[in-house]
Amino acid sequence: MFVQIDLGDIVRMRKKHPCGSYEWEVVRLGTDVGIVCLGCGRKVLLPRSTFNKRLKTIVKHANAQE
Numbered sequence: 518m519f520v521q522i523d524l525g526d527i528v529r530m531r532k533k534h535p536c537g538s539y540e541w542e543v544v545r546l547g548t549d550v551g552i553v554c555l556g557c558g559r560k561v562l563l564p565r566s567t568f569n570k571r572l573k574t575i576v577k578h579a580n581a582q583e
């Protein structure tokens with residue numbers, strides 16, 4: 518399944534980070550996807566395919582209209 522993500526989106530992953538947070542902010546898009554943990558601020562780069570596998574849902578779209 519293809520998932521459309523944009524910079525600034527908040528995403529929820531299937532496995533929680535060691536800090537206890539499931540939610541990450543997308544900070545880089547490309548061959549690798551850069552995400553920052555909202556719990557501890559750790560930045561991680563994942564290959565797009567790995568990111569897609571670990572992604573559970575998009576919590577908030579950065580460009581969503583109210």
Ligand SMILES: [Zn+2]
Pocket residue numbers: 534535536537538554555556557558559
């Ligand atoms: Zn964390």
